[in-house]
Amino acid sequence: MQIIPVTPDEYKTTEHLVQTAFAPVELSDHDEHRLINRLRNEPHYHPEFDLVAKDENGQIIGHAMLSEIQIQSNSQSVTALALAPLAVLPEAQGQGVGGRLIAALETAAREADYPAISILGDPHYYGRFGYVPASQYQIHASFAVPAEFYMVKPLTPRALAGVTGTISYLPAFGID
Template structure:
């Protein structure tokens, strides 16, 4: 099956939110509101249109979505810009076909092109390391909430970009409920 990865457009928003909602309907660790998170991020200063990507089938049906948005890593008065990878959504009937991986690789590559230095993810400990993510605590980067170290990860988009970074991740207000 051929999949096109492209930037999401405003005309896609309704269909994308359906994909996000359906992707998390049966997920055990979901509050079933990820589509609202995507909507709030789009309306916030954390939104980067070039880093909101969709996976599209040949018939123009959207079957996947990934979003990278602006965050900060804060240590006292010092802060560093970074990105949050959240959420990654694939329509259930198209899951486990590599579409999520295609979206993530494309988003990471685009983030590099745009000059971003790092990405933070809260996700499955066995999935995200394939993209180069490592436990964030290796850089003394912490989540703003209690979470196991193995699921809170960071990725350097530029080699050494996190070597002098430490602190607590500060998500945009869009993540607040």
């Protein structure tokens, strides 16, 4: 398996992959494929955080993307990253593709000196990779979500020391 940045000629393929992967997900708004298109048009888009997983035949079987977020309180604003979306074709799920994409993005984010990655997702899945409820750090979503599904992972041991607040997202997310 190869994990590499997506190229512009692969954008439509990744959008279709994301749409396919999220189609059976009941808790999805089924807009994830359009979200990645909007994020790619944001001024703060980072192509090095827009990755695909390719199988031995060169077929794209997974996609994951990080985007900048702000953790804001009355006294500070810290730029971190959000993982959204992470998608793997149904026939390639359960083979470690998602984990490899997460690991590659975490490495790239750490090398770029970002302190943490936030995720809204299944705590049983993301917990395996060290993600914990963001509330453990006094970090919260700017929208209503059960605390166990809103997670964060510091990328170095003390990366979130003293960091608290509410996360705000890029306009492409349509949240704030």
